[in-house]
Amino acid sequence: MRRSFSLRMTAFLGFVFLYAPILSLIIFSFNASKLVTVWGGFSTKWYAALLQDQQILDAAWVSLKVALMSATIATVIGTLASYALARFGRFPARMMLSGAVTAPLVMPEVIIGLSLLLLFVALESLVGWPAGRGVDTIVIAHATFGAAYATVVLGSRMGSLDRSIEEAAQDLGARPIRVFFDVTLPALAPALISAWLLVFTISLDDLVVASFVTGPGASTLPMVIFSKVRLGVSPEVNALATLIIVSISAVILVAAWQMQKSEAQSH
Amino acid sequence: MGRRGKRRGDGMTPRALLEWVGAKGRAFVVAAPLAWLTLFFLLPFVVLAKISLSESAIARPPYLPIWEWAEGVLNVSLNFGNYLFLAEDPLYLMAYLGSLKIAAAATVITLLIGYPMAYVIARAPQHRRNILLMLVVLPFWTSFLLRVYAWIGILKGNGVINNVLMSMGVIDEPLVLLQTDFAVYLGIVYSYLPFMILPLYATLVKLDEALLEASADLGARPFVTFLNVTLPLSVPGIIAGSLLVFIPAVGEFVIPALLGGPDTLMIGSVLWNEFFSNRDWPVASAVAIVMLVVLVMPIAILQRTQSGKEEAN
Numbered sequence: 001m002r003r004s005f006s007l008r009m010t011a012f013l014g015f016v017f018l019y020a021p022i023l024s025l026i027i028f029s030f031n032a033s034k035l036v037t038v039w040g041g042f043s044t045k046w047y048a049a050l051l052q053d054q055q056i057l058d059a060a061w062v063s064l065k066v067a068l069m070s071a072t073i074a075t076v077i078g079t080l081a082s083y084a085l086a087r088f089g090r091f092p093a094r095m096m097l098s099g100a101v102t103a104p105l106v107m108p109e110v111i112i113g114l115s116l117l118l119l120f121v122a123l124e125s126l127v128g129w130p131a132g133r134g135v136d137t138i139v140i141a142h143a144t145f146g147a148a149y150a151t152v153v154l155g156s157r158m159g160s161l162d163r164s165i166e167e168a169a170q171d172l173g174a175r176p177i178r179v180f181f182d183v184t185l186p187a188l189a190p191a192l193i194s195a196w197l198l199v200f201t202i203s204l205d206d207l208v209v210a211s212f213v214t215g216p217g218a219s220t221l222p223m224v225i226f227s228k229v230r231l232g233v234s235p236e237v238n239a240l241a242t243l244i245i246v247s248i249s250a251v252i253l254v255a256a257w258q259m260q261k262s263e264a265q266s267h
Numbered sequence: 268m269g270r271r272g273k274r275r276g277d278g279m280t281p282r283a284l285l286e287w288v289g290a291k292g293r294a295f296v297v298a299a300p301l302a303w304l305t306l307f308f309l310l311p312f313v314v315l316a317k318i319s320l321s322e323s324a325i326a327r328p329p330y331l332p333i334w335e336w337a338e339g340v341l342n343v344s345l346n347f348g349n350y351l352f353l354a355e356d357p358l359y360l361m362a363y364l365g366s367l368k369i370a371a372a373a374t375v376i377t378l379l380i381g382y383p384m385a386y387v388i389a390r391a392p393q394h395r396r397n398i399l400l401m402l403v404v405l406p407f408w409t410s411f412l413l414r415v416y417a418w419i420g421i422l423k424g425n426g427v428i429n430n431v432l433m434s435m436g437v438i439d440e441p442l443v444l445l446q447t448d449f450a451v452y453l454g455i456v457y458s459y460l461p462f463m464i465l466p467l468y469a470t471l472v473k474l475d476e477a478l479l480e481a482s483a484d485l486g487a488r489p490f491v492t493f494l495n496v497t498l499p500l501s502v503p504g505i506i507a508g509s510l511l512v513f514i515p516a517v518g519e520f521v522i523p524a525l526l527g528g529p530d531t532l533m534i535g536s537v538l539w540n541e542f543f544s545n546r547d548w549p550v551a552s553a554v555a556i557v558m559l560v561v562l563v564m565p566i567a568i569l570q571r572t573q574s575g576k577e578e579a580n
Contacts, residue, residue, distance in 0.1 A: 022409070080297075100309060101304065102573055108518020114555050141307075197408075229525065249405060
C-alpha cells in the first residue's frame with residue numbers, strides 16, 4: 001500500500017511537471033508589469049497590444065493557410081499509405097513505403113528542413129519549379145512529415161477496424177473502391193479527424209523546417225515568436241501563447257469528448 | 268473528399284475516371300503516397316549528399332556544381348574538403364559528442380520519470396485511464412515552441428523559481444538556471460515526456476495481470492515481481508520510447524537555442540549556424556550527412572520494433 005502511494009505521488013508530480021510551465025505562462029499573460037514574471041496587477045493590455053501588432057497578425061494568417069492546406073494533403077496521403085500498409089499484405093516497395101512514412105517521425109527537423117530546401121533549389125534550377133520559395137514550399141514540407149503522423153494515426157485505427165463488414169460488402173458484390181468509400185472511410189472518420197487535427201497543430205507549431213524552406217515575404221507565426229523570444233521574455237508572446245494553447249486545447253478536448261460519445265453509442 | 272463528390276455526380280466523365288481509378292486502384296493507392304514521399308523525403312537526401320560534396324562559393328545558390336558538361340567532356344569534381352574540415356576542427360567532434368551525451372542522459376531521465384507515470388496510468392481503472400492519457404497527450408498537441416518558451420520565464424534570473432526561493436529566504440542571490448546545460452536537459456525531458464509515456468503505456472496496459480498474481484501467489488514481493496515480470500515484459504516499450512526521445516533530441520535546435528548557454532554545444536545548433544549565419548551550404552550538408560550516419564542505427568532499430576508490432580497485430 002505504501003509503495004502504491006509513493007508511485008502515485010511520483011505520477012502526480014509528473015503531471016505537475018507537465019502542466020506547471022503552461023499555467024505560469026497563462027497567469028503571467030495577465031500581468032500588468034512588463035517584467036513578465038514580477039506580478040504588477042491584473043491586466044489584459046497585452047491582448048490588446050497583440051491585436052495592434054501587424055507583424056503577428058500577418059504571420060498568423062500565413063501559418064493558418066499553411067496549416068489548413070498541409071493538414072488536408074497529409075491526411076489524403078496518410079489515408080492511402082495506411083490503407084496500402086494495412087490491407088495489401090506483402091507488395092513490392094512495401095518496405096520502402098513503410099520506411100518512408102515512419103522515418104520522418106523521428107528525423108531531426110534540421111535535417112528535414114535543410115535537405116528539402118536543397119531539393120527545392122535544385123528543382124528550381126533544373127525544371128523551374130518551384131519558382132521561388134514561400135507558402136507553397138512550406139506546405140509541401142509540412143504535408144510530407146505530416147503524412148507520416150497521419151499514417152500512424154490512421155494505421156492504428158485501420159488495424160483495429162472490424163473487417164467482416166468490409167468483407168460482407170464485398171460478398172454482396174460491391175467493388176473494392178465502393179467498399180472503401182462506403183464502409184472503410186466512414187468507419188475511419190474519427191481517425192481522419194484526429195490525423196487532420198494532429199498535422200494541423202504540428203504545422204502551426206513548426207519553426208525549424210519552415211525557417212529553412214521559406215523565402216522572403218512568408219514568415220510563419222513560430223518564426224515571428226522565435227525572433228521575439230530570442231531577445232528575452234515578452235508579455236505579448238505570453239498573451240499569444242495563451243490564446244493558442246487555450247484554443248487548441250479546447251478543440252482537442254471537444255473532439256476527444258465527441259469521439260468517446262460516438263464510440264460509446266456504437267457499442 | 269473531392270473524389271467522393273465526383274462519385275455522387277451523374278456526369279459520365281467522372282464515373283469513367285472513377286472506373287479507371289477503380290481498375291488501377293491498388294497500384295494508385297500504393298503509387299501516389301510512394302511518389303510523394305520519394306520526391307519530397309528520399310530524393311532530398313540524395314541532393315543533400317551531393318551538395319555536401321560540392322564547393323562553397325559566393326553565388327546563388329552558394330555552391331559550385333559537382334559536374335560540368337563541356338565539349339563532350341564530363342568533368343566531375345567531388346570535394347571531400349567539407350568532411351575533412353569537420354574532422355580537423357574539434358568544434359564539430361565536440362558538438363556531435365555533446366549532442367549524443369545530452370540526448371542519452373535526457374533519455375534516461377525521461378525514462379525514469381515516464382515509467383512510473385505510464386505504470387500508474389496503465390493500472391488505473393478504465394474510466395480514469397482515458398482522462399490520464401488525455402492529460403499526457405494534451406501538452407503534446409499544444410505548441411512545442413511555446414512550452415519551451417514557458418521555461419524561460421520560470422528559470423531566468425528574476426523568474427518564478429528564483430522569486431519563490433528568494434522570498435522564502437532559501438537563497439540570497441538568484442541562481443543561474445537559464446542558459447545552462449541543466450536548462451537544456453530540463454527542456455528535452457519536459458518536451459519529450461509524452462513520447463516516452465505513450466509506448467510504455469501501450470506495453471504495460473497489455474500486461475497480463477494473471478502473471479503478476481501468479482508471481483505474488485508464489486511469494487514474490489511486489490518489487491521482485493516488478494523486476495522479474497513487469498520490467499522484462501515492458502522492454503519493447505522501453506526501447507521504442509527511448510528511441511523516440513533520443514533520435515530527435517540529438518538534432519534538437521529550439522531547446523539549446525532558447526534554454527542553452529554559449530557553452531552548450533549541440534550539433535543541431537551548429538548546423539543551423541553554418542546555414543543561416545555562415546551561409547556555408549556544403550558544410551551544413553556535410554554536418555547533416557554525418558548526423559544521419561550516426562542516427563541510421565537507432566532509426567533502423569526503431570523501424571524494426573515498429574514493424575514487429577505491426578506483424579504482431
